[in-house]
Amino acid sequence: QKYLNELFTWSNTWGMLFNPSKCKILSITRLHTPVNSNYNHDGVILERVGQFKDLGAVFDHNLSFTSHAPQKVKLQLFKSLARPILD
Structure with a gap:
């Protein structure tokens, strides 16, 4: 939370405001029991x-990219197989 507060203070100083409703927390870890602290911005x-x-x-x-890779494969298959037929 300390570093987030410093980031928000810096951003306010330089006029780069964060919208709390668009901010998300993603904890990246290989531990089986990650730390799940609550973080806040302006309450x-x-x-x-x-x-x-x-x-x-x-x-x-x-960081396994298991949900990213199938999407990329589908897109490339579409580009190489379906798009030439549609063009």
Whole structure:
């Protein structure tokens, strides 16, 4: 929480505001029992998620990319097999 508060203070100083409703917490760990602390911004508890999509890549709690790879394979199959027929 300490480092998040420092980040929010820095962002306010430089005019880059965070919207708490769009902020998510994703704990990345290989431990079987991860630490599940609650984090907040301006009194709003940030939502904890098991996976998150950022810039087209899907990240999960242990960085396995198991949900990202099938999506990429489907997209490439569509591009190589279906799109030429539709064009």
